[in-house]
Amino acid sequence: MLLAVDAGNTNIVFALVQPGTREIRARWRIATDPRRTADEYAVWLSQLLTLEGYARDDVSAVIISTVVPRALHNLEVLASKYFRTHALVAGRAPVDWQLSVDVDEPRSLGADRAVNTIAAHALHAGDLIVIDFGTATTFDHSDFDGAYKGGIIAPGINLSLDALVMAAAKLPRIAIEAPATDCVIGRNTVDQMNIGIYWGYIAMIEGLVARMKREIARPVKVIATGGLATLFEQHTNVFDVIEPDLTIQGLAIMYERAHIDG
Numbered sequence: 001m002l003l004a005v006d007a008g009n010t011n012i013v014f015a016l017v018q019p020g021t022r023e024i025r026a027r028w029r030i031a032t033d034p035r036r037t038a039d040e041y042a043v044w045l046s047q048l049l050t051l052e053g054y055a056r057d058d059v060s061a062v063i064i065s066t067v068v069p070r071a072l073h074n075l076e077v078l079a080s081k082y083f084r085t086h087a088l089v090a091g092r093a094p095v096d097w098q099l100s101v102d103v104d105e106p107r108s109l110g111a112d113r114a115v116n117t118i119a120a121h122a123l124h125a126g127d128l129i130v131i132d133f134g135t136a137t138t139f140d141h142s143d144f145d146g147a148y149k150g151g152i153i154a155p156g157i158n159l160s161l162d163a164l165v166m167a168a169a170k171l172p173r174i175a176i177e178a179p180a181t182d183c184v185i186g187r188n189t190v191d192q193m194n195i196g197i198y199w200g201y202i203a204m205i206e207g208l209v210a211r212m213k214r215e216i217a218r219p220v221k222v223i224a225t226g227g228l229a230t231l232f233e234q235h236t237n238v239f240d241v242i243e244p245d246l247t248i249q250g251l252a253i254m255y256e257r258a259h260i261d262g
Contacts, residue, residue: 001061002252003062003083004255007072008067010134011031012075013247014029015245016049016058019061019259022249027248028048042082064087064089075087090114090251097118098118098257110138113132113148116130116247118250119243120246127142128223131209132225136159138153139154157197161173174193176228202235205236209222223242225247
C-alpha cells in the first residue's frame with residue numbers, strides 16, 4: 001500500500017492508497033507543525049491505521065509533496081524509521097515532474113500546484129483551470145498538452161476572515177458558511193460579515209475564472225479541489241467538476257510512473 005503525504009501550510013494529509021487502482025482506503029489530516037517529530041507522527045498514524053484495520057507493515061511505499069521545507073526531514077525519517085522505506089519526494093528524482101513549466105520562474109512553482117496539474121491532465125483532456133482552496137486559493141492553467149502556463153494566487157477564505165477579525169477589534173469570529181438566502185444586504189453584523197466573505201469570494205472566483213477564460217481563448221474545463229470547494233458549489237456554476245483528492249491522486253500517479261520506469 002502507498003502512503004501519500006500532502007504537506008500544506010495549514011494541514012498535512014496522509015492517505016493510504018492502493019497503487020494501480022488509486023483507490024483511497026483511508027485518509028487522515030493533522031495540523032502542520034514543522035517541529036513535530038517522526039516519533040510523534042508514528043504514534044498518531046499507528047493508532048489511526050489500527051482503527052481502520054491496517055498495520056504499519058501494510059505500507060510498502062511513501063511519497064511526499066510539501067510546500068513546507070522544514071517539515072520534510074521529519075516526514076522522511078518517519079518513512080525510513082517506521083515504514084522501512086525511502087520516501088519519494090515529488091519533484092525530486094526519481095519522481096521528477098515530467099511537466100513542462102512555461103512560466104518566467106519555473107523553480108518557484110509550488111509542489112502542490114505541480115502535482116495538481118499532473119493529476120488534472122491525467123484525469124481530464126484539453127485546457128484546464130484548477131482552483132485549489134487551501135491556505136491560499138490558487139487558480140492554475142494547464143494547456144491541452146499538459147504544460148503548466150501560469151495562474152493566480154489569492155488569499156484563502158479563512159486567511160481573509162482571520163485578517164478581517166484581527167484588524168477590526170469589534171468584529172466577532174464567525175464560521176464560514178453559505179448564507180441562508182441570496183440577499184446581500186445584511187441586517188446585523190454577523191450576517192454582513194458572512195455575506196461579505198461568502199458572496200465576495202464567489203464574485204472573486206467567478207470574475208477571475210471569466211478573465212482567465214477570455215485570455216485562454218479556447219474551450220476550458222474548470223476543476224475545483226480542496227475542502228471548501230463543495231461549500232461554494234451550491235451557489236455557483238463555475239466548476240465543471242470537483243476532484244476533492246486531486247493532490248493525492250497526483251502523488252499516486254507520480255508513484256506509478258516512477259515504479260513503471262524503475
